[in-house]
Amino acid sequence: MKHLDARLQPALPAAVPVRWSTWALLCGLLLLVIASFATLPLKWGEFFSADAVRTTADFLHGFAPPELAPNFLIKVGVATFETLAMSAIGTLIAAILGALLALPASGRFGSLARNATRAVLNVLRSIPELVWASILLIAAGLGPFAGTLALALHTVGVLGRLFADAFENCPPLPAATLRINGARPAVAFLYATLPQCSPQMMSYTLYRWENNIRAAAILGVVGAGGLGQMLKYHLSLFQMQSAATVIIAMLLMVAAVDGLSYLLRRAMTR
Numbered sequence: 344m345k346h347l348d349a350r351l352q353p354a355l356p357a358a359v360p361v362r363w364s365t366w367a368l369l370c371g372l373l374l375l376v377i378a379s380f381a382t383l384p385l386k387w388g389e390f391f392s393a394d395a396v397r398t399t400a401d402f403l404h405g406f407a408p409p410e411l412a413p414n415f416l417i418k419v420g421v422a423t424f425e426t427l428a429m430s431a432i433g434t435l436i437a438a439i440l441g442a443l444l445a446l447p448a449s450g451r452f453g454s455l456a457r458n459a460t461r462a463v464l465n466v467l468r469s470i471p472e473l474v475w476a477s478i479l480l481i482a483a484g485l486g487p488f489a490g491t492l493a494l495a496l497h498t499v500g501v502l503g504r505l506f507a508d509a510f511e512n513c514p515p516l517p518a519a520t521l522r523i524n525g526a527r528p529a530v531a532f533l534y535a536t537l538p539q540c541s542p543q544m545m546s547y548t549l550y551r552w553e554n555n556i557r558a559a560a561i562l563g564v565v566g567a568g569g570l571g572q573m574l575k576y577h578l579s580l581f582q583m584q585s586a587a588t589v590i591i592a593m594l595l596m597v598a599a600v601d602g603l604s605y606l607l608r609r610a611m612t613r
Contacts, residue, residue: 405581405583405584406583406584406586406587406590407584407587408584408587409584409587409588409591410582410584410585410587410588411588415585415588416588418573419570419573419588419589419592420592422568422569422570422572422573422589422592423569423570423592423596425487425568425569425570426556426559426560426563426568426569426570426571426596427556427559427596427600428487428491429487429490429491429494429555429559429562429567429568429569430494430552430555430556430558430559431552432491432495433490433491433492433493433494433495433498433555433559434494434495434498434548434551434552434555436491436495436499437494437495437496437497437498437499437501437502437551438498438502438544438548440495440499440503441498441499441501441502441503441505441506442502442503442506442544444460444463444464444499444503444507445502445503445504445506445507445509445510446510447459447460448460448461448464448503448504448506448507449506449507449508449510449511450511451510451528451532460503460507461504461507463500464499464500464503464504464507465500465504466500467496467497467499467500467503468497468499468500468501468504469500470496470497471497472493472494472497472558472561472562473493473561473562473564473565475492475493475496475497476489476490476493476562476565476566476567477565479492479493480565480566480567485566485567485568486566486567486568487567487568487569489566489567490559490562490563490567490568490569493562493567494555494558494559494562497558498551498555501551502547502548502551505544505547506540506544506547509540509543509544509547510536510540513536513539513540514539517535517536517539518531518532518535518536519531520535521534521535545607545608546608549604549607549608550604550608552600552604553597553600553601553604556596556597556600557597559571560574560593560596560597563575570589570592570593570596573589574586574589574590574593577589
């Protein structure tokens with residue numbers, strides 16, 4: 344009876360052996376972390392000293408209370424809308440161009456087109472938004488237009504790569520079934536591949552919109568408009584109370600967009 348019970352019990356899966364390359368990678372990462380702490384001049388004692396704490400407290404005390412004059416709040420509201428518009432338009436342009444570039448980047452037009460398109464996407468996303476904004480400010484001038492283009496160029500590289508990976512990882516059976524039944528490749532893509540990938544693509548787009556909200560607020564520091572430009576202006580004049588209002592507007596805007604993006608992603612996955 345005991346032998347019968349033993350045969351009926353499911354066999355435990357064998358332990359997967361860890362390869363030596365995995366151990367070598369972990370050891371290399373550990374050594375890199377240790378070397379980072381050893382080489383960086385981290386002055387923890389000075390950071391937590393009484394003088395540093397007192398200076399920081401005096402600096403933060405200058406931000407209170409925030410500026411709440413009606414005329415100034417109207418300016419903050421306009422700058423908030425400008426920042427939202429920069430991020431939304433930049434993300435929309437990037438989503439459209441990223442989807443178009445994702446087609447050759449997913450290998451649908453041959454390996455040469457795939458490698459060339461992925462190289463372009465790598466260049467676009469490897470350059471930060473601040474660098475793009477600094478370059479475009481020379482051509483487009485100060486204001487939100489340069490910031491919108493900077494967000495769009497960087498985000499095209501990110502979304503194009505993510506969309507291409509989504510197309511490559513999409514199950515090929517539905518599209519192959521349509522092809523066998525006489526559908527053209529473009530029709531099979533529109534009716535089989537794209538509907539399967541669209542929820543994931545929308546999730547990627549919303550996530551990048553969240554990131555672009557924060558990036559748009561920072562791009563104003565180099566003159567690209569929005570809340571960042573107001574923040575730089577008031578900090579440079581040591582108008583701390585006005586700067587505090589701008590910072591609070593940034594926090595509220597980011598929290599609202601994060602909540603809205605979460606609700607939209609949750610609605611798409613139901």
